Amino acid sequence: MRESYFPQEETRDLQSRIYWLFGLIVLALFGLLMRAWYLQAVKGKFYHELSENNRIRVVETAPPRGLIYDRNGNLLVNNVPSFNLYVVLGDMPDPADVLPRLAQLIEMSQEEMTRRVTFKKEDPFFPIKVKDDLTMKEVALVEGHGLDLPGVKIEAEFKRNAIHGTLAAHLLGYVGEVTQAQLESGLYENVKRGGIIGQYGIEQTFDAIIRGTPGQKRIEVDALGHEIRVLEVNEPLRGDDVFLTIDLNVQKVAEEALGNQNGAIVAVDPKNGEMLAMVSHPAFNPNLLSQGASSRAWEALLKDEGRPLTNRVIHGQYPPGSTFKIVLGAALLETKEATPSSRVECRGFLPFGNRNFKDWKRGGHGSVDLHRALVESCDVYFYEMGNRLGVDTISKFSHLFGLGQPSGIELASEKGGLIPSTEWKRQARKEPWYPGETLSVSIGQGYVTVTPLQQALMISMVANQGVFHSPQLLKKIWDHETGSIQEIPTAEGKRIPVSPETFRVIQNALAGVVSDPHGTAGGAKSQFVSMGGKTGTAQVIGLKGGVHGKLPDKFADHAWFVAFAPVESPKIAMVVLVENGGHGGSTAAPLAKKVIEAYLGVVPPLEPLTVKSPAPPPTPVRSEG
Amino acid sequence: MIDRRSIAGYDWLLFVVVILILGMGVLSIYSVTASSAVQARTPLYMKQIYWIILGWIVFLVMAWIDYHEIARFAYPIYVLTLLLLVLVLVMGRSAQGAQRWLSLGFFNVQPSELAKISLLLVSAKYFSDYFPKRGLNLRQLLVPGALVLLPMLLILKQPDLGTALAISSVFFSIVLVIGLRSKFLIYSSLLSLMMFPFLWQFFWNHLKDYQRERLRTFIDPTNDPTGTGYHIIQSKIAVGSGGLFGKGLFGGTQSQLKFLPESHTDFIFSVFSEEWGFVGIFILFLLFFFLILWGVEIAYKAKDVLGSLLAVGIIGLIAFYFLVNVGMTLGVMPVVGVPLPLMSYGGTSMVTTMGLLGLLFNVKLRRFMLFY
DSSP, X not given: OOTTTOOOHHHHHHHHHHHHHHHHHHHHXXXXXXXXXXXXXXXXXXXXXXXXXXXXXXXXXXXXXXXXXXXXXXXXXXXXXXXXXXXXXXXXXXXXXXXXXXXXXXXXXXXXXXXXXXXXXXXXXXXXXXXSSOOHHHHHHHHHTGGGSTTEEEXXXXXXXXXXXXXXXXXXXXXXXXXXXXXXXXXXXXXXXXXXXXXXXXXXXXXXXXXXXXXXXXXXXXXXXXXXXXXXXXXXXOOOEEEESOOHHHHHHHHXXXXXXXXXXXXXXXXXXXXXEEEEESOOOHHHHXXXXXXXXXXXXXXXXXXXXXXXXXXOOBOOGGGGHHHHHHHHHHTTSSOTTOOEEEOSEEEETTEEEEOSSTTOOXXXXXXXXXXXXXXXXXXXXXHHHOHHHHHHHHHHTTTTSOOOOSXXXXXXXBOOOHHHHHHHXXXXXXXXXXXXXXXXXXXXXXXXXXXXXXHHHHHTXXXXXXXXXXXXXXXXXXXXXXXXXXXXXXXXXXXXHHHHHHHHHHHHHHHSTTOTTGGGOOSSSOXXXXXXXXXXXXXXXXXXXXXXXXXXXXXEEEEEEOSSSOOEEEEEEETTXXXXXXXXXXXXXXXXXHHHTOOTTTSTTOOOOXXXXXXXXXXXX | OOOXXXXXXXXXXXXXXXXXXXXXXXXXXXXXXXXXSSOOSSOXXXXXXXXXXXXXXXXXXXXXXXXXXXXXXXXXXXXXXXHHHHHHHHHOEEETTEEEEEEOSSSEEOHHHHHHHHHHHHHHHHHHHTOOTTOBXXXXXXXXXXXXXXXXXXXXXXXXXXXHHHHHXXXXXXHHHHOBOHHHHHHHHHHHHHHHHXXXXXXXXXXXXXXXXXXXXHHOGGGSTXXXXXXXXXXXXXXXXXXXXXXXXXXXXXXXXXXXXXXXXXXXXXXXXXXXXXXXXXXXXXXXHHHHHHHHHHHHHOSSHHHHHHHHHHHHHHHHHHHHHHHHHTTSSOOOOOOOTTTSSOHHHHHHHHHHHHHHHHHHHGGGOOOO
């Protein structure tokens, strides 16, 4: 102190309290220093980690899905580049301002935008896909407004592309973003939110093979989420390619044959169960759905009366009509209820109970044996014989032929159809079985429903003399990483307890259906190849056997034709169903002929009656029959 | 009449302290803004250096003119300040929801900055004219209280909570040093305790939405991690991740990658802490401690009450800014948006602070003057 210079009475009064002030300040300084020590020394590691996480973000890069080929290596589904639009809410300071402007730029409705963006937002930095496959104009517009659209980014990615559009749409299926329910199901282990998985058809069934493994990119970002630099890249692993058993050429011919009619065509190789074609019409465009269809497009698909999303091959359940007589014929011979020479007198109707069950042919067929009954599709014969067999025996044999139960094909939600029995009726309807109902069942009406796929497998079994192969869709898998090709082995065939002699009789009769002048499928007779088959005309309404009045289209009968060829050594078995197509013989059978001729590769004008072997499949065809 | 011994003595050390603090500020600004993609024609750190140079000129001016001369204009300056404060409310330019700027054609001024200096002068002048020997009682507090409250309310109306609180800190440090009568102290603290809920209610109702939000998130930053709480969380992460020795110059990921908002202005301390760690903080605290110690010594040895009170007010103001700013970045005080003296980027704050230091030096220089 230097008060000796100038003694200051007044300031002395202040001096003690100046120390108070100083003390307070120093105390506060010390407190803050302790706080800094706490943050930096005590919790330093914790905050260091936080700062690392703050700047490093792991971005998943979607793997290209494996390609899909037909059995001969024709490309069916591939990936093409696509510009997709994403929104990162965490990087968007004011979504209420940006989103409407973005919607305007890409001409999307506000509701649609809101619907897409509000789907789950637990992680604000998760990129939400708003639109797939932007046009060049949209890319330019969005990029041009980039600075006014924080949190909006365009990524160059792949989109799934079915090369032939709607061809085999139900079989190939489509892909889509994994849903919340699918994520929670635990079935998709390595799939994260936003991941693309197969949602239908082959894409769905073999998703695990096709999907591939996503790659990861560790990037350093700034506070706005902008990528500063890439720290580490794990390239995604491309999914495996799959070769289907489908034959593109046969599929094409089948689709063209069916044309605009609603219905289904299935073709299978009876020797090994490989599916050769699978058509369901009307179809959807898988590219539209894979690339994130708008809700309006979805609604249109769901509301369409033709139900284009339904795969009629496995989801459609129809009464089999007269094609069911094949099963009855086999049952008759196996149970010895009738011999091939047993006869029934057909006068055009069969009185039963208090009503007459009519034959489709007004005047009747006269005295018929099994062969003629099948060739001419005599109803009275099968009324009589069905009644003798009883519904439970019919049911037993139907099941032997795979009807009324899912075949186990590797496609989702296959339907089973229905084969009635007394037991079934007691349980399901709480009613006894009425004998008259057996008569309806005998000609494939009444409660009986089957899917086109079951029909195809049934006729395949007949063609293969009772050896059943599970339907197979996948031929081989090509792993790009190792370069290895895995052939899918054909499942061991199962012989059903029906004697070859029975099949000989039945096959003979079915050949007659096409070749006999009285046969119901005379119109399907091929110049080049021997065919066996059976027509069916399934009534949509009513059980008044044989009444075919004029009805509006949607109540018109369904036309069936099940067929196999060549008769001597069947290489293809198939079914044609034309919804509301009328008579099986005139509507469905000619379509089968086209497909069969296409598959067997007969060149029409030059080599009559010569059968060319099909395009040689790489695996030797295993034959059990 | 300047005492040469003073400058020849250890005062050069003080200049070193100030220059060191200024240097740390420029370095931190350089570190944050150098990598910035958008480069201004004059980089920010250069601009800051220009401000520093201007600051030293103001320092010299404020140190040169006898503080008694300056204090003589305390009341006219005060009235002018009030006028400008009213004017800024009527026709001021607003930025970020607050009306603080007054355009003078060629440049913009913030009358609230002037208010700090004029309040300092008025309080010191008033209390030195009417110096209560044995502490203040309520009656003696009425006039100066009103003098402070008037501009404070005008500033709150802008609203600028930070400056309003800074002005009150000048007043309170002066009142603290003068002392309050003990009886009055007891009564007034009892009264304010009883009135607290009502005052709080009043205070709360008069805050702007964003101010309330800031106070709320101060209490629980995780409540709103992307909004206001974001600043506090990111700042704590920046400081904490610096650890003991820091990440080094340009190494601060938090600030370099712009997770820190306002990193070169209000949050410059976070940048500094992230890059220099606890060691850096310790040195910085030591420098500010010296600065305040120097001020306290000047207040203690001032020639008269006016000088002493001026010094006390200046210490109070600088300490307030330092403590509130650092407290904010360390997450122990609400975000009120005050700059860190001598370090934050910004001309107004720099010039004002240097001016205040000049005034402080002024008081010291005239310690041995015989008359005025």
